[in-house]
Amino acid sequence: MTQDAVLYCEVVQFYARQMSLMEEGRVAEYAATFTEDGVFEHSLGWRLEGRQQIIDGTLGGLEHYAGKAMRHWFNRYVVEQEPDGTVRTSCLAMVSVVDQDGQVTFEPTCTVSDVLVRENGALLTRSRFLQHDTADLTRVWEGRLADSGATASAGTEQ
Amino acid sequence: MTQDAVLYCEVVQFYARQMSLMEEGRVAEYAATFTEDGVFEHSLGWRLEGRQQIIDGTLGGLEHYAGKAMRHWFNRYVVEQEPDGTVRTSCLAMVSVVDQDGQVTFEPTCTVSDVLVRENGALLTRSRFLQHDTADLTRVWEGRLADSGATASAGTEQ
Amino acid sequence: MTQDAVLYCEVVQFYARQMSLMEEGRVAEYAATFTEDGVFEHSLGWRLEGRQQIIDGTLGGLEHYAGKAMRHWFNRYVVEQEPDGTVRTSCLAMVSVVDQDGQVTFEPTCTVSDVLVRENGALLTRSRFLQHDTADLTRVWEGRLADSGATASAGTEQ
Numbered sequence: 081m082t083q084d085a086v087l088y089c090e091v092v093q094f095y096a097r098q099m100s101l102m103e104e105g106r107v108a109e110y111a112a113t114f115t116e117d118g119v120f121e122h123s124l125g126w127r128l129e130g131r132q133q134i135i136d137g138t139l140g141g142l143e144h145y146a147g148k149a150m151r152h153w154f155n156r157y158v159v160e161q162e163p164d165g166t167v168r169t170s171c172l173a174m175v176s177v178v179d180q181d182g183q184v185t186f187e188p189t190c191t192v193s194d195v196l197v198r199e200n201g202a203l204l205t206r207s208r209f210l211q212h213d214t215a216d217l218t219r220v221w222e223g224r225l226a227d228s229g230a231t232a233s234a235g236t237e238q
Numbered sequence: 239m240t241q242d243a244v245l246y247c248e249v250v251q252f253y254a255r256q257m258s259l260m261e262e263g264r265v266a267e268y269a270a271t272f273t274e275d276g277v278f279e280h281s282l283g284w285r286l287e288g289r290q291q292i293i294d295g296t297l298g299g300l301e302h303y304a305g306k307a308m309r310h311w312f313n314r315y316v317v318e319q320e321p322d323g324t325v326r327t328s329c330l331a332m333v334s335v336v337d338q339d340g341q342v343t344f345e346p347t348c349t350v351s352d353v354l355v356r357e358n359g360a361l362l363t364r365s366r367f368l369q370h371d372t373a374d375l376t377r378v379w380e381g382r383l384a385d386s387g388a389t390a391s392a393g394t395e396q
Numbered sequence: 397m398t399q400d401a402v403l404y405c406e407v408v409q410f411y412a413r414q415m416s417l418m419e420e421g422r423v424a425e426y427a428a429t430f431t432e433d434g435v436f437e438h439s440l441g442w443r444l445e446g447r448q449q450i451i452d453g454t455l456g457g458l459e460h461y462a463g464k465a466m467r468h469w470f471n472r473y474v475v476e477q478e479p480d481g482t483v484r485t486s487c488l489a490m491v492s493v494v495d496q497d498g499q500v501t502f503e504p505t506c507t508v509s510d511v512l513v514r515e516n517g518a519l520l521t522r523s524r525f526l527q528h529d530t531a532d533l534t535r536v537w538e539g540r541l542a543d544s545g546a547t548a549s550a551g552t553e554q
Contacts, residue, residue, distance in 0.1 A: 082240060082398060085247040089401040096472035096487075149529030151488055151505045153471050155311050156254035171254075172309055174334065174342075176490065176505055182530045184490075184502040186342040189309045189334055213307030214340045240398060243405035313469050314412035329412075330467055332492065332500075344500040347467045347492055371465030372498045 084161070091159045091169055091196065094203045099152040105142060111135045114205045115197060123211035149178040154192070167196040167203070189213045242319070249317045249327055249354065252361045257310040263300060269293045272363045273355060281369040307336040312350070325354040325361070347371045400477070407475045407485055407512065410519045415468040421458060427451045430521045431513060439527035465494040470508070483512040483519070489526075505529045 094113075101110035111131040114120070120128040120137070128137045142150075157171040175187040190212040197206045252271075259268040269289040272278070278286040278295070286295040300308075315329040333345040348370040355364045410429075417426035427447040430436070436444040436453070444453045458466075473487040491503040506528040513522045 081244050081248070085244040085405070086397050086401040088247040088251070089243070089404040090397070092472075093404070093474050096474045099472065149505060151490075151529065153311075153469075153488070153490075155313070155471070156257065158251050158254045172311070174311075176502070178504045178529045180530070182504045184504060186334070188336045188340045188342060189307060213309065213336045214338070239402050239406070243402045246405040246409070247401075311469075313471070314408075314415065316409050316412045330469070332467075332469075344492070346494045346498045346500060347465060371467065371494045372496070
């Protein structure tokens with residue numbers, strides 16, 4: 081039980097740091113919190129594999145927040161260690177966006193399911209599965225694209 | 239102190255799982271996270287006692303979210319063990335609702351005060367006291383009822 | 397590692413209690429969670445030093461929420477102990493406001509960076525640095541002042 085608590089506290093701080101790197105646009109460092117062959121998948125079907133794709137996909141995603149401050153709120157973590165040492169985690173997540181006038185909006189809530197592994201003592205995300213609480217996320221992406229003045233099809237969105 | 243940390247990490251994950259069961263509509267499993275004689279009270283005066291009332295009350299509550307995704311955000315837990323082994327917890331809570339268009343709204347914030355007990359090794363909620371940060375919650379319930387097209391009086395609410 | 401987890405769980409509960417004291421208007425008790433010479437600074441330039449200034453500044457801030465319920469949501473804590481025993485923490489924070497009609501709004505997200513020290517066994521905040529995710533917070537303060545019908549200059553706002 082003590083070991084479970086130690087792991088829990090390590091995991092939640094891993095996420096605190098990982099998401100700060102992303103929000104601060106430090107995408108190479110963010111990608112380095114995934115394994116070399118790390119996979120980031122969304123229930124809608126898009127999939128990034130390997131750090132370079134994660135970098136490229138993240139840069140594309142960050143463009144939508146240009147001039148705004150985006151933050152990830154993680155909640156209700158569950159952390160479970162497998163017999164082989166891999167760690168399965170899940171949590172609830174929500175992104176807040178603050179625009180230049182200080183107005184706060186929120187993107188639809190989602191769940192995050194990760195597999196973490198330890199390399200050289202540090203936790204890394206080997207896989208992430210993201211599922212938003214909306215039947216049709218394309219409408220959300222489209223809305224966001226419209227907001228940012230982009231005309232690209234939502235289908236190419238990551 | 240180590241024991242306190244172990245309990246804290248167990249408790250927060252207990253809530254993560256308990257509220258997922260509710261959000262996923264697994265109400266019998268949700269009710270099973272309360273003791274057989276578990277009590278769920280609201281500062282406004284309603285009270286559920288025993289698993290069957292908790293099941294019925296929860297089913298009634300979930301109807302208001304039909305077609306929407308409701309999530310519970312818990313924050314600022316305080317966990318204290320009594321000499322007799324019971325655990326007193328409190329936290330701040332907020333419910334987010336995502337509609338089919340991906341629009342996010344929030345219900346008034348509240349505080350949750352629980353007494354947890356251990357049965358067969360597992361934590362269970364023996365009592366829960368909920369207090370919303372609004373002087374008159376009936377207006378909120380009524381608003382929600384209006385939204386969902388229901389005409390029932392707020393007084394009969396869950 | 398066990399010691400890190402023990403400290404993490406103590407710190408997050410320290411904040412849970414500290415912010416409850418503030419929200420409940422118990423400002424002297426809230427100020428007592430800072431050291432005698434505690435400093436509370438904002439990136440915009442205002443600075444409170446010592447418990448009396450923290451009391452006065454907090455009372456001034458609370459006036460803006462008269463008739464409303466304000467809550468602090470803390471997330472993504474990172475807790476690090478220095479060799480000299482001081483504790484550096486950071487977290488993401490957001491304030492929710494519930495008005496008398498139960499409507500929920502949010503203030504811009506911010507980051508909180510604290511230095512905590514231990515006195516007589518208890519953690520206290522020796523310094524706090526707050527930075528909001530907006531380029532120009534005066535517009536936010538002004539907006540809030542406008543909402544509350546106040547006419548004071550934002551420049552005197554804490």
